[in-house]
Amino acid sequence: MVDGAAFTFVGIAIRTLITVGSMAILARLLTPSDFGHIAMATVVTELAALFANFGFGYILIQRSRIARIHIDTMFWAALGLGLLLTGVVFALSFVAGHFFDDPMVGTLLQVLCLTFILEELTVVPRSLMARMMMFRADFAVQALMLFFRAGTAVLMAMNGFGVWSLVGGALAGGLFQTVAYTWLVGYRPRLRFNKRYLASTWRTNGGYFGNGILFYINMNLDIVLVGRLLGATSLGYYQNARSLTDEVRARMVQPLQRVLFPAFSAIQNEPERFREGILRSGRLLAIVFMPIGFGIAAVAQELVPVLYGDQWGAMIPVLQVIAIGSGIGAAASVGSPIFNATDRLGLSFRLFFASTVIAVLVTLAGSHWGLMGIAYAKWIIAAVALVFFRVSLGLVQLRWVHIWKILGAPFVVALIMYGAITLAREPLSSVVTGLPGRLAALIVLGAAIYITGALVACRSHVGDIMLVLAKFKK
Numbered sequence: 001m002v003d004g005a006a007f008t009f010v011g012i013a014i015r016t017l018i019t020v021g022s023m024a025i026l027a028r029l030l031t032p033s034d035f036g037h038i039a040m041a042t043v044v045t046e047l048a049a050l051f052a053n054f055g056f057g058y059i060l061i062q063r064s065r066i067a068r069i070h071i072d073t074m075f076w077a078a079l080g081l082g083l084l085l086t087g088v089v090f091a092l093s094f095v096a097g098h099f100f101d102d103p104m105v106g107t108l109l110q111v112l113c114l115t116f117i118l119e120e121l122t123v124v125p126r127s128l129m130a131r132m133m134m135f136r137a138d139f140a141v142q143a144l145m146l147f148f149r150a151g152t153a154v155l156m157a158m159n160g161f162g163v164w165s166l167v168g169g170a171l172a173g174g175l176f177q178t179v180a181y182t183w184l185v186g187y188r189p190r191l192r193f194n195k196r197y198l199a200s201t202w203r204t205n206g207g208y209f210g211n212g213i214l215f216y217i218n219m220n221l222d223i224v225l226v227g228r229l230l231g232a233t234s235l236g237y238y239q240n241a242r243s244l245t246d247e248v249r250a251r252m253v254q255p256l257q258r259v260l261f262p263a264f265s266a267i268q269n270e271p272e273r274f275r276e277g278i279l280r281s282g283r284l285l286a287i288v289f290m291p292i293g294f295g296i297a298a299v300a301q302e303l304v305p306v307l308y309g310d311q312w313g314a315m316i317p318v319l320q321v322i323a324i325g326s327g328i329g330a331a332a333s334v335g336s337p338i339f340n341a342t343d344r345l346g347l348s349f350r351l352f353f354a355s356t357v358i359a360v361l362v363t364l365a366g367s368h369w370g371l372m373g374i375a376y377a378k379w380i381i382a383a384v385a386l387v388f389f390r391v392s393l394g395l396v397q398l399r400w401v402h403i404w405k406i407l408g409a410p411f412v413v414a415l416i417m418y419g420a421i422t423l424a425r426e427p428l429s430s431v432v433t434g435l436p437g438r439l440a441a442l443i444v445l446g447a448a449i450y451i452t453g454a455l456v457a458c459r460s461h462v463g464d465i466m467l468v469l470a471k472f473k474k
Helices: 002-029 031-054 054-064 068-099 103-112 115-120 123-131 136-158 165-183 194-200 202-249 251-265 271-298 300-309 310-329 331-339 344-396 402-429 436-456 459-473
Strands: none
Touching: 002 136, 002 165, 002 202, 002 300, 031 103, 031 165, 031 202, 031 310, 031 436, 068 103, 068 123, 068 459, 103 165, 115 165, 123 136, 123 165, 136 165, 202 271, 202 310, 202 344, 271 300, 271 310, 271 331, 271 402, 271 436, 271 459, 300 310, 310 331, 310 344, 310 402, 331 344, 344 402, 402 436, 402 459, 436 459
16 A cells, blocks of 8 residues: 555646646637636536446455456446437537537537547456556556646647647547556456446445536536626636646545555455554644645745736635635545445445535625635535544544644644735845746745644654655665
8 A cells, every 4th residue: 555655646746737738728728718618518527427437447456356257348338328428418519508608618628538438448457457567558558548638638729729638638538548557557358248246336335326426516616606607707816716626635645545446455354554644644634634634725926926917816715715625625635445445335425415515605695795705615515524434434443642643743834834924925026026936035045944833743643754765765
């Protein structure tokens, strides 16, 4: 598990550099409304993706024994699902434009629907790689996929393709990923299908699907509200602020979850190792991602104009609020692999349902105050996620005190870092006049304060990092 985590953290760093770097270029080549159009289209594609998240891959990882016929069955089931979803999204494209009062959304969806076929073709190969703990290969594929995706999008944007450059990037990345996983695993499907085996997985698949519905509502309600109420340009500001913080919450955390699920599944019958693995994973997430969330919020005034340009100034206050919530909630994501590995999907669904109801209510309430109201609702949602995390820990006899041991010290040190950066901004502005230089100075100051504080107050967390680095060197 530590070996997988090591390469996953390296992959996270590379993914972040490629994603943020390409976004900085694209933000200068495209308009906020371009990003708003894509965000509206994504609401529809992610709705269809709920059905793509039907648990076929998770079944192959979780089952202690699988036969070739089981693998073939899952492949054809996933491919059939991909073809069906492509048709559904194409049909929905004619409705989506009317819903958002934006005809461009429907046109984009008529091309983006092809990504479902590409994604479903990776389900079996990627699951087999996770089952065999081939984390180094997965790390390479994901890094190269992002490079192809970002490179295609930037080249198209430079040649005047506008919003279509984002579509072209998505298709290029999906195609590369499909080819790479298929070639690395060497799996070739046979024309065999076992209906009884597929039927036997229905209950588990349904659990993943139910959680997927709730996840969709949590992730897209704010996008729908901003798009419907405020339009494409405001949605562009909001979506880019959320996307940058999603590097903490989703693009960084989810790859690590794919490592933790098979690793936790493998040791679920060894309670002590299981608990230690959970605590170590939580500490790693907390010490790495807590300062990123607070750090983004602290330097947002300089980061946005330097990274995106002056035309993106309206996203600064939104970014400051959302980033803090993402930093706090990152470590709580360990809860999901615990539920999956212990096969407690029913409990997971009930808790997630309750948290989704709360998220809907607070987001709807926040929408009355515009972008900032929806952004502040994320803080309440992050607090609910901690309760969800506590319940997952209870499955392995861990308590609230363990949450404090995971989050407490990194939170305090990150808060001190945030305060120091805020206090240093005005004195530093009289010494360093240029925004890029001031941003660099604030980042260096924040990093120095956080590292110093972590070495003093987060010794167990630092020990986990050293263990990961030692495994990576091997």
